[in-house]
Amino acid sequence: MTKRLQSKYKIDRRLGQNIWGRPKSPVNRREYGPGQHGQRRKGKPTDFGTQLKAKQKLKGYYGNISEKQFRKYYAEAIRLKGDSSQNLVGLLERRLDMVVYRCKFVATIFAARQFVNHGHIRINGKRVNIASYLVKVGDKIEVKEASRELAFVIEAGQLGERDVPDYFEHDAAKKSATMTRVPGLTEVPYPVQMEPNLVIEFYSR
Structure with a gap:
């Protein structure tokens, strides 16, 4: 681990x-929390x-x-x-690592950050490797072609535990998405x- x-x-x-x-x-x-005292850490907040x-x-x-x-x-x-x-x-929600996670290009937010840092993501055709980059409405986010067949990318796209939110136009086959609007609190899954x-x-x- x-x-x-x-x-x-x-x-x-x-x-x-x-x-x-x-x-x-x-x-x-x-x-309950980690450690030997994890079960005793409950009091009136x-x-x-x-x-x-x-x-x-x-x-x-x-x-x-x-x-x-x-x-x-x-x-x-x-x-x-x-x-x-x-x-x-x-x-x-506009952070690039969160967008990559939301679009199911990878399985976890931590994997998304690493995925971005390693240069696997393009925005409007240009490589962006900064996880905190703020995506704008209308930006096209895509996994670079050479990375689309990576096993963990394919597995992440098949995960049934969550869906891509509807504030993205998502193309699962091409591993691409466009942010259509900035979501409100009630829209975020x-x-x-x-x-x-x-x-x-x-x-x-």
């Missing part, structure tokens, strides 16, 4: 939820604790983004017009309830 896999499963167990909806999540077997957990859950879901980077998304979300929590979700409003409250204290 790799260090990244251990870290991914530890996020699930620490939060007590299967945040990616994966069938192999350890939370499916035991819903404070407002701060509730907000912190909401932040950890959202940050973890998007591949355990660094705190510095996540705070930048918050700053941009409150700068934009409209509901800040909706803006935050929209920014996170989170396996568990996310509370970006609490994240905004956490940072605006």
